[in-house]
Amino acid sequence: MTERGPELSGDTIYVFAVCRRPDPSVVVGLPGVTDEAPVRSLPLGALTAIVQSVRASDFTDEVWQARLSDQWELERYARAHHDVVAAVAACCPTVPLPMATLYHGEDRTREALAKETDRFDAALKRIARHAEWGVKVYAPPCPRDDTVRTAPRRVTPTERSRPAPGAGLAYLNRKRGAQERRERIQDEALRTAEEVDTEVRGLAAASRTLRPHVQPAGEHRVQVLNATYLVAEHRAGELALLTQTLRERTGAEIELSGPWVPYSFVGEV
Incomplete structure (x- = not known):
């Protein structure tokens, strides 16, 4: 135009x-x-x-x-x-x-x-008589590799020259376990995000899922839901209560922002 x-x-x-x-x-x-x-x-x-x-x-x-x-x-x-x-x-x-x-x-x-x-x-x-609200859900920080570390013991020069029996396999198993824990946490976070989105969409008149924001350097949490919802003005209190209920039920970090001018729901004009 x-x-x-x-x-x-x-x-x-x-x-x-x-x-x-x-x-x-x-x-x-x-x-x-x-x-x-x-x-x-x-x-x-x-x-x-x-x-x-x-x-x-x-x-x-x-x-x-x-x-x-x-x-x-x-x-x-x-x-x-x-x-x-x-x-x-x-x-x-x-x-x-x-x-x-x-x-x-x-x-x-x-x-x-x-x-x-x-x-x-x-x-x-x-x-008319609606506002836009943003909802963001974050996955908890992934645990650091908690590979078991024991106090070093004195070793002889001969022992220093060769690895302990099974050391390589044990290391790989620990790394594999850490990776599996990270994947499990991410999967749980995605399921929580889907649950939150489903619940809020049930209250909203319309919704849009946006691309998750890339977190700044040094930020350890990961955004798994970035969505915006068109909510009737008289249901704003319900939305705030629902968000708090979802926080308590899921234990997830959930951010609610708004109300905003509904830029996301006016279409391409």
């Missing part, structure tokens, strides 16, 4: 989100992605777009690619975009649009967004 390039000039419209019947005052004072124009509402028939006029020169392909490579600048834009979306979502169902969704002029903005009306309507109905 984004239009960017040499043809983008003059009155360029940055679109944050599409919603239904927002409180006009909710966008007052929001800085958005520029301090040169206010964030405002743009009527789209029964729907409303939340927009801001920006300078086209700030969003050419060259400038945007440079911004993507600047971590600080990218985070600044991401926070500014999310702050507007979150403020609007707090007062009405809201479909966030991807960062840097741009059109040339209000007429072109209305025309492009009108083509997606059915998809916006479906997404708004799906997320």
Whole structure:
């Protein structure tokens, strides 16, 4: 939906989100992605777009690619975009649009967004009075190789030159045992993750399983479930209670985060 390039000039419209019947005052004072124009509402028939006029020169392909490579600048834009979306979502169902969704002029903005009306309507109905919650499950740290170590005894020069009888086989058996314990712990963690996911999905209106995060260096726990759930607002208390019950029942480390704007459940718009 984004239009960017040499043809983008003059009155360029940055679109944050599409919603239904927002409180006009909710966008007052929001800085958005520029301090040169206010964030405002743009009527789209029964729907409303939340927009801001920006300078086209700030969003050419060259400038945007440079911004993507600047971590600080990218985070600044991401926070500014999310702050507007979150403020609007707090007062009405809201479909966030991807960062840097741009059109040339209000007429072109209305025309492009009108083509997606059915998809916006479906997404708004799906997320109305719902929020997104994240659930992460971690496997316990794998035990270190607890190979039996006994106090060394004095050995003769002759003994030093040859291994003790059966030493190699005993070492391999200990290593094999440690590997089997690690695999057993991992299997148990995966079964726990499946149990948690099944229980939470039973409470949620929709769910998505995401790629587990790679833990930072030095972090010994392993993430075995990274999922997000669309949960009705009136069931938030049930979700918190269920999560605590699952922690106590399984003994697993389970993280619950949210509520969030339901970015994961608005579809590709």
